Amino acid sequence: MDKTAHLSNPELNNIKPKPRRRRSPVVRSGKDKPQKRLRKKQTSEFKWNLLLISLEILGLSIIAVSAIIVLLGYSASRFSGTSFFSSLLPFAIGVLALVLVACVFLIGWWKLRKWLQAHSELLTPVLSLSFALLIAFLVTHDQFTLAYGNFRTLVGGKEEASRITISHQVYAAYRRHSSAQLQKMISRSQEYQQAIEDAARSFDVDVNLLQGIAATESSFIPRDSSDGGRGLFQITQVPKTVMAQAHKRLGTEKISLENPRHNAFVGAATFKHYLAEMNGDLFLGLLAYNIGPANGGLRFIMQQYGATDFTTIQPYLQTLPRDYPIRVLSYSLAFRLWQKVGKLLAYEEGNNAIYIQRIGIPGLQTGL
Template sequence: MDKTVNLSNPESGNNTKPKRKRNRNRNLSMRTGKNKPKRNQPSRLKQKLLLTSIEILGLSITAVLIIIMLLGYSANRFSGTSFFGSLLPFATGVLILIMVASAFLIGWWKLRKRLQLYSEFLPLILSLSFVVLIAWFVTHDQFTLAYGNFRTLVGGKEEAGRMTISHQVYAAYRKHNSAQLQKMLDRSQEYQHAIRDAAKAFNVDAHLLQGIAATESSFIPRDSSDGGRGLFQITRVPKIVMTQAQQKLGTEKISLENSRHNAFVGAATFKHYLAEMKGDLFLALLAYNIGPANGGLRFIMQQYGATDFTTIQPYLQTLPRDYPIRVLSYSLAFRLWQKEGKLLAYEEGNNAIRIQRIGIPGLSTGM
């Protein structure tokens, strides 16, 4: 008898058993969850997206700060109206900056692929290192100067006017007698709590309120010959101002001899004029000083066709014209005193740049 097994026969036992075994193994793997790693793919994708997003953010911050620095430096280096001496070199520099940025992006893409061969975290670490390095540089004086030049470049006429007024404020601060200024700062301590509460209640800068009080009364509350009363020398104010002060204080009667009440009325008055002058700080301070007499500043501007602080100046007396400068020079002193713990002499060392970095309250945020 021929005992040879026909392997081609589908009913042969030697042929069907391995198939059943593979099917059992496949079913077993499905039941035991050997395909579970596929379920982790979404979380893996989220991790990659997060790392890539942080990497892009780091590179973007670095690029923006470098562009500000280079354009600010170029604006200072090539300032002027000469075509060949200023305009053409600046335009050429911008073109070179674009080409360098493009080359950097291409180079980063190639470098990124190589770094990922070692670790997917290396591109992220490198981009964050750039951020730390540029953040360190931002704290230095050279970046402050470049940033100021960049603001002038982009801000145009508006920024040029702001810079002109800012330097008038710095000049006024420099002229203050430091000993007398320190005495006034010491006197102000008695009223700081009331002024800060008033500033918070009406959402205005406390340093600006301190500057107004310093200009109005030198922190010696009194009744003056022109009708001014108390810390902020309150005279006649719009009726809505008194109503707002009463609401914030939670009282039906305002006493201008009460320094806290006086501060709240002063803050409400300044806030009212700031809104009336559509956020223009200098016009708001002028309006505060002039008050509602003769229709107030808004009527004067309409009468002479003035539109801003520069165009209204010829129609003002010397004292009101200088009023915003004096207020802001005192406000700057209060800000320096708070941030530095002392008054800085503008002309000593690099104090001028430090003071400009800190900035004038309400006029600039500084760096």
């Protein structure tokens, strides 16, 4: 068709394009609101059910862990030894019995759970947490403490056995102390309490440990000794890095060892230094603090005799340094008892021995 034809045709020229129809906005029906409410309801129900299941699992987990500790701890004590028929085999049978009892308990709980949920969805977590609270109450009893100690020995092996041996040396040293003398020392320490607390907080050290060190070094009677020790913590030779740390924490340009606060900060920094040098071993850290840097320090002595821990280095040391950690920790224990109980308990009276062991030695995780 010729393009010029429609241009010359007046009828074609009068044809106007049709206007486009605008689409009206879509009006949503009210049916979407119930769907949103339904989704919110389902979400809240899911969160509620998840909370109930979590509480139930938490309670059952506490029960299971406590049962394992008690039964294995009791078995480790009852069947201790190396004989196959009288020790090893009965212990293995005990472990097998524990597994079977756990399976029976889980099957029984699953059946009980269905019956409880048929009555109320709250019954299962409430019952589970009730059992857990009952277990938590029983934890405070002496029999659980003994079972827990046996369990630690079972899992800890040689290291735990060594720790227990030394811990009982500390308890024995505390037992031999005169209560009257300890009371006098605690009374003298009150004058320096704030300085020691500030030093302990600044260097992240147990305050009872610092009190034990000060008690062993000076009996809280600051003085200059014949071997060069000065002040509350009997500071002698101190590494330059330790003095720098004490300067920084005190915020002073000059440190005076006659100042009890300065002396406490230097003592805390020194102990922290040797504790880190001994890889966090408390007994070795205290021993290194006492020996100091003379003759290469404790590390050189241990290398010389091939010792690896406090138990193996003890026989090679003279009486004074060998007993130093025991004396420090026995004094630290006295301060902890005074802090928690308000009095010094006689170790041999009644159930005090087990109670003191539950409180634990400062710096050691011996208590519950």
